Amino acid sequence: MNNLETFLGTVGGIVWGPFMLIPLLLGTGIYLTFRLGGIQFLRLGAALRLGLIKRKDDDAEGDISQFQALTTAMAATVGTGNIVGVATAIGIGGPGALFWMWVTALLGMASKYSEAFLGVRFRTTDTAGEKSGGPQYYLERGIPGSFGRFLALAFAIFAVCASFGIGNMTQGNSIASNLERSFAVPTWVTGAVLAGMTLLVLVGGIKSIGKVTAGFVPAMILFYVLGALYILAANITAVPAAFAEVFSEAFTGTSAVGGFLGSTIMIAVQYGVARGIFSNESGMGSAAIAAASAQTTHPVRQGLVSMTQTFIDTIIVVSCTGLVIVTTGVWQQTDPATGQQISAAIMTGEAFTHGLPGQWGHWIVTLGLVLFAYSTILGWAYYGERNIERLVGRRGVMPFRVLFSGVVFFGCTVQLGVVWNFSDVMNGLMAIPNLIGLLILSGLIARETRHYLRHDPRLEASRAEIEAFMQGQPGWEEWKASERSVHR
Numbered sequence: 001m002n003n004l005e006t007f008l009g010t011v012g013g014i015v016w017g018p019f020m021l022i023p024l025l026l027g028t029g030i031y032l033t034f035r036l037g038g039i040q041f042l043r044l045g046a047a048l049r050l051g052l053i054k055r056k057d058d059d060a061e062g063d064i065s066q067f068q069a070l071t072t073a074m075a076a077t078v079g080t081g082n083i084v085g086v087a088t089a090i091g092i093g094g095p096g097a098l099f100w101m102w103v104t105a106l107l108g109m110a111s112k113y114s115e116a117f118l119g120v121r122f123r124t125t126d127t128a129g130e131k132s133g134g135p136q137y138y139l140e141r142g143i144p145g146s147f148g149r150f151l152a153l154a155f156a157i158f159a160v161c162a163s164f165g166i167g168n169m170t171q172g173n174s175i176a177s178n179l180e181r182s183f184a185v186p187t188w189v190t191g192a193v194l195a196g197m198t199l200l201v202l203v204g205g206i207k208s209i210g211k212v213t214a215g216f217v218p219a220m221i222l223f224y225v226l227g228a229l230y231i232l233a234a235n236i237t238a239v240p241a242a243f244a245e246v247f248s249e250a251f252t253g254t255s256a257v258g259g260f261l262g263s264t265i266m267i268a269v270q271y272g273v274a275r276g277i278f279s280n281e282s283g284m285g286s287a288a289i290a291a292a293s294a295q296t297t298h299p300v301r302q303g304l305v306s307m308t309q310t311f312i313d314t315i316i317v318v319s320c321t322g323l324v325i326v327t328t329g330v331w332q333q334t335d336p337a338t339g340q341q342i343s344a345a346i347m348t349g350e351a352f353t354h355g356l357p358g359q360w361g362h363w364i365v366t367l368g369l370v371l372f373a374y375s376t377i378l379g380w381a382y383y384g385e386r387n388i389e390r391l392v393g394r395r396g397v398m399p400f401r402v403l404f405s406g407v408v409f410f411g412c413t414v415q416l417g418v419v420w421n422f423s424d425v426m427n428g429l430m431a432i433p434n435l436i437g438l439l440i441l442s443g444l445i446a447r448e449t450r451h452y453l454r455h456d457p458r459l460e461a462s463r464a465e466i467e468a469f470m471q472g473q474p475g476w477e478e479w480k481a482s483e484r485s486v487h488r
Contacts, residue, residue, distance in 0.1 A: 004418055005417050005418045005421055008418065008421035008422050008424075008425055009421045011421075011425050012421050012424040012425045012428065015424070015425055015428035015429065016424060016428050018269070020428075021428050021431060021432065022269075022273045024431075024432070024435050025104070025108070025111075025273065025282075025283045025431070025435065026103075026104070026107060026273065028111055028283060028435045028438055028439060029104070029107030029108050029110055029111050029282070029283065030107055031439065031442065032110040032111055032113075032114050032438065032442060032445075033107055033110040035442050035443075035445070035446045036110055036113070036114070036445070036446055036449060037450075039110060039113060039304075039307075039449065039453075040106065040109035040110050040113065040307060040311075043304055043307075043453070043457075043459075044109075044307075044308070044311065046304065046457070046458050046459045047304035047305055047307055047308050047459070048308050048311075049459070050066065050301065050304065050305055050459045051066055051067060051070050051304075051305035051308050052067070052070075052308070055067035056295055057295055057296050057297045057301060057463070058462075058463065059297075059463050060295040060296050060297045060463065061131075061295065062131055062293060062294045062295030062296060063130055063131050063206050063207060063210070063293040063294075063295070064206055064207060064210035064293050064294060064295065065210070065214075065294070065295055066294045066295065066296055066301070066302055066305045067214060067305075068210030068211070068213065068214045068294075069210070069290050069291055069293055069294035069302065069305070069306070070290075070305050070306060070308065070309055071210070071213040071214045071217040071218065072206070072209055072210055072213045072290040072293075072378075072379055072382060073286075073287040073290040073291065073306060073309050073379065074213070074217050074221075074309050074312065074313065074375075074379075075209075075213040075217050075375035075376065075378050075379035076167065076281070076286060076287070076290070076375070076376055076378075076379025076380050076382075076383065077280050077281045077286075077287070077309060077313050077376070077379070078217065078220075078221060078312075078313055078317060078372050078375060078376070079171060079372045079373055079375065079376035080170070080171065080174050080369065080372065080373055080376070081280075081318075082313065082317045082318055082321060082372060083321060083348045083365065083368060083369050083372065084174070084344055084348065084369075086098070086101070086318050086321040086322050086325065086348065087321070087325060087331075087344040087347035087348045088344040089101060089272055089322075090322060090325055090326065090331050090347075091331055091341060091342075091343075091344045091347060093269075093272055094249050094331075095242070095245045095246045095249050095322075095326045095331070096245075096246060096247075096248075096249035096250035096251070096252070096272070097250075097269075097272035098246045098250075098272065098318075098319070098322040098323075098326070099246050099247055099249075099250035099272065100250060100269050100272025100273055101272045101273075101314060101318055101322070102314065102315065102319070103272070103273075104272065104273045104280075104282070104314070105280055105282070105310050105311070105313070105314035105315055105318075106315075107282075108280060108282025108283055108310050108314075109282065109307045109310045109311060110307075111282045111283040111435075111438060112280075112282045112283075112287055112306055112307050112309065112310045113303045113304060113306065113307040114303070114438050114441075114442070114445050115135065115283070115285050115287065115288040115291075115434060115438060116287055116288050116291035116302055116303040116305075116306030116307065117299045117300060117302070117303030117445055117448075117449065118135075118138040118142065118288060118299075118437075118438075118441060118445065119133040119134050119135075119137075119138060119287075119288030119289060119290075119291040119292040119302075120133060120291055120292055120294065120296060120299035120302045120303065121138065121142075121299040121448070121475070121479055122137050122138035122141040122142055122479075122482065123137065123292040123482075124137060124482060126389055126394050127393070127394045128394055128397075130205065130206060130293070131292050131293045132292065132386055132389055132390070133288065133289065133291070133292025133293075133386075134155075134285060134286075134288045134289035134292055134383075134386060134387070135151075135152065135155040135159075135285035135288060135289075135430075135433065135434045135437060136152050136153075136155050136156040136159070136289075136386070136387050136390040137152065137292075137390065138152075138288070138437065138441070139151040139152035139155060139433060139434070139437045140152035141482070142437065142440075142441045142444065143437060143440055143441065148437075150433075151433035151436060151437055152390075152433075153391075154429075154432075154433045155285060155387075155430055155433045155434055156387040156390045156391050157387075157391070158426050158429045158430035158433075159285075159286070159383060159384065159387045159430045160384050160387045160388060160391070161422075161426045162380075162423060162426035162427050162430055163380045163381065163383055163384030163387070163404070164384070164404070164407055165419055165420075165422050165423030165426055165427075166376075166380070166423035166424075166426070166427055167376060167377065167379070167380020167381070167383065167384065168377060168380060168381075168404060168407050168408055168411055169407060169408075169410065169411025169416055169419050169423075170411065170416055170419060170420055170423055171373040171374070171376045171377050171380075171411070172190075172191065172194055172373070172377065172408045172409075172411035172412040173411050173412060173414075173416045173419075174369060174373045175190060175194065175369070175370050175373045175374060175412065176190040176191060176194075176411075176412035176413070178366050178369050178370060179366075179370065182362065182363075182366045183366075187412050187413045188409075188412070188413055190412050191408065191409035191410070191411075191412030191413050192409060194374065194377070194408050194409070194412060195405045195406060195408045195409040196405075197374075198377055198378070198381065198404070198405045198408050199401065199402065199405035201378055202378075202381050202385075202401040202404065202405060203401065206293050206382055209378050209379075209381070209382055210293075212378065213375060213378060213379070216371065216375070217375055220368065220371040220372065220375065221312070221316075221317060223364070223367075223368065223371075224317065224320070224364065224368040224372075225316065225317060225320050227352065227356065227360070227361070227364040227368075228320035228321065228323075228324050228352075229320065230355075230356065231324050231327070231328070231351075231352065231355030231356060231361075232320075232323055232324065232327060234355060235327045235328065235355065238327040239323065239327055242323055242326040242327045243323075245326060246322075246326065250272075280309070280310040280313040280314045280318075282310050283431055283434065283435055283438070284427065284430060284431045284434060285430065285431065285433075285434030286380075286383050286430075287306050287309060288306075289382065289383045289386045289387075290306075290379070290382065290383075291303070291305075291306045292386075297461075297463045297466050298452055298466055298470070299448070299479065300448070300449055300452040300453065301459055303449075304459065321348055324348070324351045324352060324355060325347060325348060325351045327355075328351045328354045328355050330342060330347055330350045330351040330354060331347065331351075333350070348365055349361070349362055349365040349366070352364055352365045353365075377408060381401070381404050384400060384404060385397050385400050385401060385404075388400045444475070447474075448473075448474075448475055451470075451473055452470075455469040456469075
């Protein structure tokens, strides 16, 4: 097992290194930003209004509302990466890593829009009448020939593997270990409760998942962010210096405590980008699976709603975590027992404990981690089942749900060094075929997006108005016909 862990760690370092996935992710984000005319900056307000205030398109086909699709995707992304991932990036790359997480998010919003657009644009209907879409479909349907089929199949396989890793065992283990450390709850008890709760939700399918995530995802984010804002308000004089440190060290690099983990600008970039993607999943293709289930009158509308997920995840939640860590100075402190830098696993908790009275900080981080991780389990369960449906048909969905819930218990009760490295590799590998597909299909995305936004820039058009200005446009009739077709 030690050899396997070392091997997977080496492969993960290559996949997420500065010469493979990181330039591909950033390059794709930059390219799509230019092709789409900076859509993430110009249309963010309209997208937030549609997704968070209006929340749904009337008389639209789909399984769940646009808001529920957004919260399902947010459930999968707002997880341990927002707490432990940020601490890891800052602990190794210094405060400058937070800047590169922001850059990754802003560029990644164009990638998130594009994959969600394609998820709806090429979605289909399974034999149970549920919408099914994502890279496992749009790579094959949008890219003709065997190459498109190969990319779609590769994504589906890697996504199923990743769902058991980063979307299941690692999240369950984080919940169990934190509850055991904080409240002495045995890991097997946590595992049994989590497995039962997960199966109960999953049996109801995407409508059940959508209702659950729409209820508690916004509440858990608000709870966590308010705690962070209180700390920043209490340390308001340190906030300007924290921002200055983040921006200056993004381009100069820094050193961790005592030079123990020397950090250069390349390390700041590498960890900022890697942990940024780990947190918001832009470019990985996963959010497109949730977007495909949305009740929407046009792919552009849901693409823009889904784009806001990256903004909320990284620009808001990750920023809160990172700024609390920097303003409290915890990232520079040492563990008295070892004389080394405080580990990333407890760094955020220490920062909140420093900033809030009594045990409030500890409770907020522990409860936040539990809720964030559990929401990730639900979101990734849906991603996994949609890819199972693509690989073996609808008959594989219920066995997958049962197996997935059982694996949650396993993840809560074992050590996961190998699984963490395996998860990193699978996450990286599922992103590669998706990013290739985004680049190939960028012309289609840009053409259809420009036409729609020329007629409905504020996303206020009714279904009848959309039908009127879309008549005769390439892809319009194809989309309406294909989403009604049944995939067997």
